[in-house]
Amino acid sequence: MGLGKSYRDLLRYKVRHVGIRNTFHVAYLDLSEEVFYRLARRFPSVAISPRSIQVECTTRCNLKCTFCELSYWTEKPADLEFENLRKMAEQLPKLRRVDLTGIGESLMNRDFFRILEFLKSRRIYVTLNDNFTLMSEKTARRLVDLEVDQIFLSLDGATKQTYEKIRVGANFDKVIENARGLMRIKRETGKRRPEVKINTVVCLTNYNELPGIVELAHEMGVGMVQFVNVMTFESTTALKTQQVMRSVEESLGAARERARQLDVVVKAELFEKLPVQQCDFPWKRNFVTQNGYLHPCCHTTQTGDRTAQNGRSFGNLLESSFQEMWKGVAYSALRRKIRQGILPSECQYCPKYVGRGDVPAEGGSSVGSDLVAIGRAGAAPAGAAAMPKVAVVILNYNGKLLAERSLNSVMRSSYANKDVILVDNGSSDGSVEYLRARFPGVRILEVRPNRGVVGGRNCGFREAIARGCHYVLSLDNDVRIEPELVGELVAVAEADRSIGIVGPKTYADDGSQRIQCAGGQIRYTQNVSSERGSGETDRGQYDRIEDVDYFPGCGFMARREVLEKLGFLDEGFSELAHEDTDFCMRAVRRGYRIVYVPRAVMWHRGSATHGGYSAHRKYWEGVNSVYFVRRHGRLSDRFKYAFFAGTGLICALAAQSLRGNQKAVLAKARGIWDGLHKPMA
Numbered sequence: 277m278g279l280g281k282s283y284r285d286l287l288r289y290k291v292r293h294v295g296i297r298n299t300f301h302v303a304y305l306d307l308s309e310e311v312f313y314r315l316a317r318r319f320p321s322v323a324i325s326p327r328s329i330q331v332e333c334t335t336r337c338n339l340k341c342t343f344c345e346l347s348y349w350t351e352k353p354a355d356l357e358f359e360n361l362r363k364m365a366e367q368l369p370k371l372r373r374v375d376l377t378g379i380g381e382s383l384m385n386r387d388f389f390r391i392l393e394f395l396k397s398r399r400i401y402v403t404l405n406d407n408f409t410l411m412s413e414k415t416a417r418r419l420v421d422l423e424v425d426q427i428f429l430s431l432d433g434a435t436k437q438t439y440e441k442i443r444v445g446a447n448f449d450k451v452i453e454n455a456r457g458l459m460r461i462k463r464e465t466g467k468r469r470p471e472v473k474i475n476t477v478v479c480l481t482n483y484n485e486l487p488g489i490v491e492l493a494h495e496m497g498v499g500m501v502q503f504v505n506v507m508t509f510e511s512t513t514a515l516k517t518q519q520v521m522r523s524v525e526e527s528l529g530a531a532r533e534r535a536r537q538l539d540v541v542v543k544a545e546l547f548e549k550l551p552v553q554q555c556d557f558p559w560k561r562n563f564v565t566q567n568g569y570l571h572p573c574c575h576t577t578q579t580g581d582r583t584a585q586n587g588r589s590f591g592n593l594l595e596s597s598f599q600e601m602w603k604g605v606a607y608s609a610l611r612r613k614i615r616q617g618i619l620p621s622e623c624q625y626c627p628k629y630v631g632r633g634d635v636p637a638e639g640g641s642s643v644g645s646d647l648v649a650i651g652r653a654g655a656a657p658a659g660a661a662a663m664p665k666v667a668v669v670i671l672n673y674n675g676k677l678l679a680e681r682s683l684n685s686v687m688r689s690s691y692a693n694k695d696v697i698l699v700d701n702g703s704s705d706g707s708v709e710y711l712r713a714r715f716p717g718v719r720i721l722e723v724r725p726n727r728g729v730v731g732g733r734n735c736g737f738r739e740a741i742a743r744g745c746h747y748v749l750s751l752d753n754d755v756r757i758e759p760e761l762v763g764e765l766v767a768v769a770e771a772d773r774s775i776g777i778v779g780p781k782t783y784a785d786d787g788s789q790r791i792q793c794a795g796g797q798i799r800y801t802q803n804v805s806s807e808r809g810s811g812e813t814d815r816g817q818y819d820r821i822e823d824v825d826y827f828p829g830c831g832f833m834a835r836r837e838v839l840e841k842l843g844f845l846d847e848g849f850s851e852l853a854h855e856d857t858d859f860c861m862r863a864v865r866r867g868y869r870i871v872y873v874p875r876a877v878m879w880h881r882g883s884a885t886h887g888g889y890s891a892h893r894k895y896w897e898g899v900n901s902v903y904f905v906r907r908h909g910r911l912s913d914r915f916k917y918a919f920f921a922g923t924g925l926i927c928a929l930a931a932q933s934l935r936g937n938q939k940a941v942l943a944k945a946r947g948i949w950d951g952l953h954k955p956m957a
């Protein structure tokens with residue numbers, strides 16, 4: 277947002293309503309913030325301290341408005357405590373402007389005036405939204421005495437009937453009387469602040485009253501009316517005005533005309549969505565919930581599901597430093613997406629901006645339909661070239677139906693610049709003909725004879741590099757990915773060049789909805805490594821982006837240079853198991869990070885090709901475990917492994933004998949023996 281003509285008009289309006297001194301102050305704040313914003317956008321790694329912040333004052337409210345997420349909540353209401361606000365302000369030494377607006381009615385917070393006094397004593401510009409139901413004469417006088425800078429009166433109807441239908445529990449006449457009272461006190465005391473404006477949320481109930489709201493503003497001496505769109509999430513879609521867009525535009529046109537006659541300024545942000553690149557909120561605004569969670573703006577939290585949203589926040593300002601969160605991988609990834617014109621998944625309900633879209637819109641289609649290339653993997657749409665090219669390499673062996681399902685999910689991915697390669701590893705079930713007929717745009721690489729899991733994957737990776745890809749996503753044929761997976765992985769990887777490998781949250785594709793893997797850890801116990809969260813119910817315990825030790829080969833994405841520097845997977849790991857662990861370990865030794873991205877989600881059936889506790893699988897696990905330990909383990913790791921492998925074999929023998937499957941345990945023992953004698957590459 278630049279400082280253009282409409283901004284100059286705004287300044288003219290300000291001079292009339294709050295005087296030259298206050299206007300100069302606002303212009304100075306805007307200008308310095310614009311300079312800061314441009315610098316921060318241009319040099320993302322530079323440490324900054326924001327000049328403005330929006331803090332939610334409370335989640336308590338005396339009303340139940342039809343479009344407010346609070347009306348659909350089950351969470352216990354709570355206030356922002358003064359001490360917490362002070363702690364937050366201390367983290368932001370350059371703070372010059374605070375917007376005390378969130379959901380909830382600010383005047384219900386017992387610490388409200390203490391917070392105001394503290395902010396004003398620091399000469400901070402304070403703005404807030406209020407429903408004016410609790411604006412007694414005494415309260416209004418205190419606000420005028422404190423010279424709060426700006427108050428938006430939330431007025432969603434020009435008539436008692438409409439207003440009270442939306443603002444359930446409020447009394448229209450009382451609200452208007454309270455607003456007039458505040459304006460009168462200003463006149464009597466000769467104070468120009470608070471500057472009062474009207475904020476109207478336009479929905480199906482009130483859209484034909486827009487001219488009436490302008491008239492009401494004029495009668496009360498309010499100089500500006502702002503019309504904004506209703507936030508639509510599941511519970512409020514019925515209030516959307518898109519279906520009567522023409523009528524809303526006519527009403528808005530009449531409101532503008534009336535405003536011109538009455539010298540009232542109208543600002544409207546309704547249907548025209550701007551390109552997401554223009555969004556400056558994650559730089560200029562930052563929204564902190566009453567309990568300290570940091571989000572790019574308040575729109576990302578208003579979804580009727582605050583608990584889930586807090587899990588997706590960038591952290592808590594009362595627990596971590598702002599600088600850590602600002603420079604953190606998650607926030608950097610979101611800002612990077614916005615710079616690239618991709619609407620981040622956090623912003624899927626955004627009423628202001630629309631991106632090229634890595635999130636599916638309502639009805640399952642992508643927000644930016646030009647990014648969807650179902651069945652045309654090779655044909656990247658216009659604009660895709662700006663995004664890193666990702667090769668999706670799917671390994672298939674005698675699983676044409678599974679591979680079809682997997683390919684369908686990849687084709688539905690909203691990430692545009694992708695190149696899909698299916699490696700058919702010596703199948704004899706007619707996979708190649710079957711899949712070629714159904715996915716003509718997919719590159720099908722026929723590997724004959726079967727080169728095993730490691731050799732097969734490497735063939736695909738080499739093909740991907742030859743085709744000029746920046747990243748390679750490795751998948752198995754029994755994996756289904758969510759449409760945002762590729763975009764989420766790329767965004768995190770692009771945020772930091774030291775991130776070499778990224779991986780998703782994987783759920784078991786068996787109807788249990790349980791986590792299968794949230795990244796892996798190397799422990800040198802009987803299986804050498806273990807997958808975090810395996811078999812657990814997802815309660816949000818793995819919802820942070822964080823470093824892990826490895827990802828299984830069925831789902832990870834590697835930077836091109838990592839594959840090139842490491843020389844692909846080590847084919848010394850025959851068949852399956854631990855080639856992925858080894859690959860990640862070698863990447864870490866080269867200084868790369870392995871990062872888990874919880875917003876990238878996939879579903880994995882598992883063991884579809886090699887069976888569960890089968891002799892074949894267990895034999896190769898044994899061979900490769902020992903090979904891995906010999907290559908990477910320190911002396912203490914080797915002892916640890918020897919102990920756990922020995923006791924593990926005894927326990928497994930007891931358990932599997934009951935199932936008549938002792939053959940698999942003996943195969944593992946043989947594998948361990950063979951692994952010990954296998955020559956090191």
Ligand code: SF4
Nearest residue numbers: 555572573575623626
């Ligand atoms: S929700 Fe909208 S305004 Fe907020 S950061 Fe996302 S794109 Fe920007």
